[in-house]
Amino acid sequence: MLSSVACAAGATRIARTGLSLLGAALLLAACAAGGGSGSRVGQTEGAGAAPRIGSGVFSEPARGVAPAIGRGVPVEPGVGATVALLAPVGDGKQPVRALAQGLANAAQLALTDRADSGLTLRVYDTKGTPEGAAAAAQAAVADRAAVILGPLYSGSVSAAKPIAASAGLTMIAFSSDSAVAGGGVFLNSFLLEGEIDRVVSYAANGGVRNLGALTRQTQTGDIALRAIQAAAARNGAQLAASQSYQPGYEGIESGVQIYAETHKSRAELDPIQGVVLVDRGWELQTLGAYLAFLDITQPDVRFLGASGWNSPETLRETALRGGWFAAPDPRLQEAFAERYAAAFGAAPNPLAALSYDAAAAAAVLAVEARGRGERFPFSVEAISDPAGFSGVSGAFRFRPDGLNDRGLAILEVAEDGFRVIDPAPTSFASF
Numbered sequence: 001m002l003s004s005v006a007c008a009a010g011a012t013r014i015a016r017t018g019l020s021l022l023g024a025a026l027l028l029a030a031c032a033a034g035g036g037s038g039s040r041v042g043q044t045e046g047a048g049a050a051p052r053i054g055s056g057v058f059s060e061p062a063r064g065v066a067p068a069i070g071r072g073v074p075v076e077p078g079v080g081a082t083v084a085l086l087a088p089v090g091d092g093k094q095p096v097r098a099l100a101q102g103l104a105n106a107a108q109l110a111l112t113d114r115a116d117s118g119l120t121l122r123v124y125d126t127k128g129t130p131e132g133a134a135a136a137a138q139a140a141v142a143d144r145a146a147v148i149l150g151p152l153y154s155g156s157v158s159a160a161k162p163i164a165a166s167a168g169l170t171m172i173a174f175s176s177d178s179a180v181a182g183g184g185v186f187l188n189s190f191l192l193e194g195e196i197d198r199v200v201s202y203a204a205n206g207g208v209r210n211l212g213a214l215t216r217q218t219q220t221g222d223i224a225l226r227a228i229q230a231a232a233a234r235n236g237a238q239l240a241a242s243q244s245y246q247p248g249y250e251g252i253e254s255g256v257q258i259y260a261e262t263h264k265s266r267a268e269l270d271p272i273q274g275v276v277l278v279d280r281g282w283e284l285q286t287l288g289a290y291l292a293f294l295d296i297t298q299p300d301v302r303f304l305g306a307s308g309w310n311s312p313e314t315l316r317e318t319a320l321r322g323g324w325f326a327a328p329d330p331r332l333q334e335a336f337a338e339r340y341a342a343a344f345g346a347a348p349n350p351l352a353a354l355s356y357d358a359a360a361a362a363a364v365l366a367v368e369a370r371g372r373g374e375r376f377p378f379s380v381e382a383i384s385d386p387a388g389f390s391g392v393s394g395a396f397r398f399r400p401d402g403l404n405d406r407g408l409a410i411l412e413v414a415e416d417g418f419r420v421i422d423p424a425p426t427s428f429a430s431f
Contacts, residue, residue, distance in 0.1 A: 012364065012389065012390050073144065073145070073146045073147070073167070073168055073169055073376075073378070074375040074376055075146050075366065075369065075375060075376070075377055075378075076375065079118075080118040080119065080120055081118065081119055081120070081145075081146035081147075081366065081377075082119070082120050082121075082122050082143060082144065082145045082146060083107070083111065083119050083120065083121050083122070083145065083146065083147055083148075083149060083359060083362055084122055084123075084124055084136075084140035084143070084145035084147070084148045084149065085103065085104060085107050085121060085122070085123045085124065085148075085149045085150055085355075085359075086124050086126050086133060086136045086137065086140065086148060086149070086150035086151040086156070086160060087100040087103045087104060087123055087124075087125070087126060087150050087151070087152065088100045088125070088126050088127060088128035088132075088151075088152060088153075088156075089101070089104070089123065089125045089126075090125040090126075090127040090128070090132070091127060091128030092128070093128075096128055098349065099152075099349050099351060100152075102348055102349040102351065102352040102355070103150070103152070103174070103351060103352065103355040104121075104123050104355075105340070105343070105344050105348075105352065106340065106348060106352035106353065106355040106356040106359070107121055107149060107355045107356065107358070107359035108121050108359075109339075109340065109343055109356060110355075110356045110357070110358075110359035110360040110363065111359050111360075111363060113360065113363075114360060114363035114364070114367070116363075116367055117362070117363035117364075117366040117367050118366060118370075119146075119359075119362060119363055119366055121359070122140075122143065122145065124136035124137075124139050124140055126150070126151050126152075126156050126160075128153070128156075129155075129156070130153075130155045130156050130158065130159035131159065132156070133151045133153075133155075133156035133157070133159045133160045134159040134160060134163060136151070136160065137159075137160035137163040137164050137169075138163055140164075140169070141163060141164070141167040141169060145169065146169075146366075146377070146378055147169065147170055147171075147172070147362055147378040148160070148164055148169055148170070148171040148172070148173075149171075149172050149173075149174075149355065149358045149359060149362070150171075150172075150173055150174055151173060151174070151175070152173075152174045152175065152351075153175060154175040154177035154179070154180045156175075157171070157173045157175045157177075157180040157185060158180050161180065161183060161184070161185050164184065164185075165183060165184050169184070169378075170184045170185075170186070170378050170379065170380060170383060171184060171185045171186065172186050172187075172188050172358045172361070172362070172383070172398075173185055173186070173187055173188070173189075174187070174188060174189050174351060174354055174355070174358075175187060175189060176189040176190060176191055176192070178191060178193060178223070178403055181401060181402030181403050182401050182402040183402070184380060184402075185402050186383055186384070186398040186402050186404070187402060187403060187404055188354050188357060188358045188361075188396070188398070188404060189354060189404075190306075190307050190328075190354075190406070191403060191404065191406075192220070192223055192224050192227050192278065192306055193223070193227040193230070193231075193403070194326075194403075194404070194405065194406055194408070195306035195307055195325075195326040195327070195408060196224065196227040196228055196231050196276065196278065196306060196326070197227070197230070197231040197234065197235070198326035198408045198410070199276075199304045199305065199306065199324055199325055199326040199410060200228065200231035200232060200235050200237060200276070200304065201231070201234075201235045202324065202326075202410045202422055203237070203274050203302060203304055203324065204232075204235040204236055204237040205235075207273070208237075208273040208274040208302050208304075209236060209237040209238065209273065210237070210238060210240050210270060210271065210272050210273045210274070211228070211232055211237055211238065211239050211240060211272065211273070211274050211275070211276060211304075212239075212240060212241040212242065212259065212262075212263055212272045212274070212275040212276070212301075213225060213228050213239060213241075213242040213243075213275065213276040213277075214242070214243055214244075214245060214255060214256065214259055214275065214276070214277055214279075214287060215228075215242065215243075215244050215245075215278060216244065216245060216246075216247055216279065216283075217244045217245060217246050217247075217251075218247065221244055221278075224276075224278045224306075225242060225244070228242070228276050228278075240266060240270065240272055241259065241262040241263055241266065241272060242259075243255050243256075243258050243259035243262070247283070249286060252283065252286045252287060252290060253286075253290055256287065256290040256291060256294065257290075257294070260291070260294040260296060263275075263296055264296075272301060273301065273302065274301060274302040274303070274304050275291070275296065275301055275302075275303055275304065276304045276305070277303055277304070277305050277323075278305060278306045278308065279308065280308030280309065280311060280313070280314075281308075281311060281313045282313055284305070284308070284309065284313065284314060284317070284320070285313050285314070285316060285317040285320075288303065288317045288319035288320040288323075289317060289319055291303075291319065292319035297319060298319070298320075298321070298322040298323065299322055302322070302323065302324060303319075303320060303322070303323035303324075304323065304324055304325065305323060305324070305325035305326075306325055306326060306327075307325065307326060307327035307328070307408075309323070309325040309327070309411075309413070310325070310327045310330070310411070310418065314413055315413065315417065315418075320413050321413050321414060321415060322412065322413060323412070323413045324410055324411070324412055324413075324421070325410070325411055325413075326408040326409070326410055326411075327408060327409060327411055328353075328393045328394045328406070328408060328409065328424065329394050329407075329409045329420070329423070329424045330409075330411070330418065330420070332392055332393060332394055333353060333392070333393065335392070336348065336352075336353050336356065336392040336393075339392075340352060353391075353392050353393045354393065356391070356392050357389070357391035357392055357393055357396065360389070360391055360392075361383075361389050361391070362377075362378065364389060365377045365378060365382050365383065369382065380400070383398050384397075384398045384399060384400045385397070386428065387428075388405070388427075388428050390426070393406070394406060394407045394408070394409075394424050395407030395424065395425060395426055395427060395428065397428055405428060407424040407425040407426060407427075407428075408424055409422060409423055409424040410422035
């Protein structure tokens, strides 16, 4: 049986462990089955227990302001430190409150797994608004938190960012909007830019270099289109045709019809080999169905996508079978889901793993800094160490610009589920 020390490993430094990502998944699964401290996290309130909405761990704003320190807030040797989680626990929508609870649960689970870090979690309510996020950041500063995890929404990150920066606090936020990164803010999220680059790179290496794309007429769609263009340029491919569409059935139908005309006009001289579809859910199903109706089908044309494809709706559309998409290694995610369910009696929400990894990375940084006698474990330089981390979503690292690199697998849509056709890299040696 795995020892309790092994089960408390949490996230680790990639460059300082021989544990493979599959090994990490098996480790988490074994811990969920009965390893670790011998009791389930969250059974009782108190040290190591998962924070619950309404409990004392959710802090009210305090008075006073921490002094600005350029390298981050110092942590004195032998003294514990506070990790502040900014989450929308008081949002008026129940699904959002549940999401916040999952973020808090996962972060507490990570710090319990790395109890040697000496870090304590406190959760501050952003109420799901920029104003609430600013007040939460001020409270975290007043309480002399050492690092901030969150907020979730880009507007909330923008509101909290200057307050944290003025106090020397760095932030590991969960927004997927790359525009809010930098200046002490690191994004621990699944960024479209990285996912698109991974799948386009894989496709180009396999000879699929002439691409088309269908994207929404939204801010996210604009980000996706720019990411496709950049990924094609980096990987020796080209974006030969693209079309945006309004959300909704009629918008999708109209957009696909316009795209199909361009797609088919190139069939003789320079045929398009792959079509990038970064939507998800019923929208992705509809895109696949309309493309098939207009005789744009696989395997003649390969459909390419991002992690949003990883859902039951994708499997229901036969036209999408054979498509490729980039996503975290599903074995790791399944292992984490088992661990989380064992601790809290429910399945984790999609962002819980990100919260776990952010808190676990903070714990690793705290332990390493203490070993070196370093007083600033959460400086920009420390967080953006290029070695990165191995977490429950796979390998990840924070870049100096605040964005992230992730080790993503390539999955193929099959009749009976998703299968890994190119494993996620376990280090950043080739990046």
